[in-house]
Amino acid sequence: MKRTREVISFQGARGAFSEEATRKLTGEHAEVIPCERFEDVFRSLAEGRATGAVVPIENTLAGSVHENYDHLLHFELPIVAETNLRIVHNLIAQPGISFSKIRRVYSHPVALNQCLDFFAKYPQLERVPFYDTAGSVKMIMEQKPQDAAAIASQVAAEIYGARILRRSIESDRRNFTRFFLLRTPQYARRHPVRTAPNTHWKTSVVFSTRNVPGSLFRALSVFALRDLDLAKIESRPLRGKPWEYLFYLDFLGRADSPNAKNALGHLGEIADFLRVLGSYPKSA
């Protein structure tokens, strides 16, 4: 079957960690649409300029990206896949520049701060904030300073033809970001995900309950009574509506299996609001 050529939108410059996630999710050969804002990422898929969108949803150090949960609710673009990407920071320079020449290191301040042990070891290196990680690689390749390096992903080094001087210089190796691949509802219907028979599935839902004592307990009963395993639960206060909460919940299973259908029907009786964001194979 001939498939449409993949065009994937993501937030950030070429070579951003989202592009690394895009490669894991859709292979090496997708065309990409780098966007300035997350909203643009969703819009480019909704308006048909992209065949898919890749967005970060949570990070093991920094928590959930609430903004993208908001866009998931607003745009109604189903999740069809997830992946967990380890955030590996690399010291990257122009080809031919040796480590001993480097005095300044450009990157996004968050990335610079995630490499403080490295900088403590090499006090001759000045940290210089830059707009984003991949953009700092692009800049040193264009402006060719002889004493500067950048911190970014391996994909950024590759895309801009730069060289990795030191690999994996982040202080904490438990830095993972979970990304979703989104499609339009039409695309998801026409191209069902094909998997091996013993694949584990996950389903993501958002629901709200009025905050009376025990309301979450009752909501979780619909999964516990049916032996459905939870993989994530998170409450988010609704601003301007004191005592009302959104809940993000992932459970193991497909929304269209009989057991999950019953649980979601039951949850619909208890929740004020319920939306299924998608079912997708669980990432390894």
Place this chain on the structure above:
Amino acid sequence: MKRTREVISFQGARGAFSEEATRKLTGEHAEVIPCERFEDVFRSLAEGRATGAVVPIENTLAGSVHENYDHLLHFELPIVAETNLRIVHNLIAQPGISFSKIRRVYSHPVALNQCLDFFAKYPQLERVPFYDTAGSVKMIMEQKPQDAAAIASQVAAEIYGARILRRSIESDRRNFTRFFLLRTPQYARRHPVRTAPNTHWKTSVVFSTRNVPGSLFRALSVFALRDLDLAKIESRPLRGKPWEYLFYLDFLGRADSPNAKNALGHLGEIADFLRVLGSYPKSA
């Protein structure tokens, strides 16, 4: 009663949003210890150089600061107060520089990105990344560029003697950060928080359960069966331990009330691990 002079540690430069939170939590006159890393903030309190520490724990757009939950578990410094700070970004310049002269705006990239509507309205303004928000105010006051401004908190403008040219230029006004005030266990015992009789209290706990279906449901039953109201629940996968989770949970009430004591005793039977992080008056 004479109290020890307050010395509060926080992460970031003078004038960071953490300093604004510090003023809300301990008044205007505390001495402050700005620290580079969150770990240093906790350490300076644990080692007696500070009388208190102020740390962000979650943001309405960016989620929970997992790193600080890790430090709360490691350092065992009790939470004695919370506050919710609205993140207000201001355009700040040297006194005497008018808005029409500004061509470059320095700040942390996250702050610059939270003001994209403002930049769309004034396309003559170039965004320049800087190490932190307050530090960008310090820099323009020291180096005195005639065409540059910074984006930071009102406290930063005040501390560095700069002037606010435009107030509240952030795109999303629902940007709040919740901060905790921490003390040493000895200090917390010697200075119990005094409150009006009808004050609502909150208690924060961390616990883990083995991930068998229904384990969280059983854990929440200890609160539901006693009509204790939840204010936050969040799961966090334990990396390297597939299928084990930490849960962050806040409930309304004091840990030393009879009802809460019973609930926590019951939770201790169900959880593999349980720690009470503190009880404190609920922020308005």
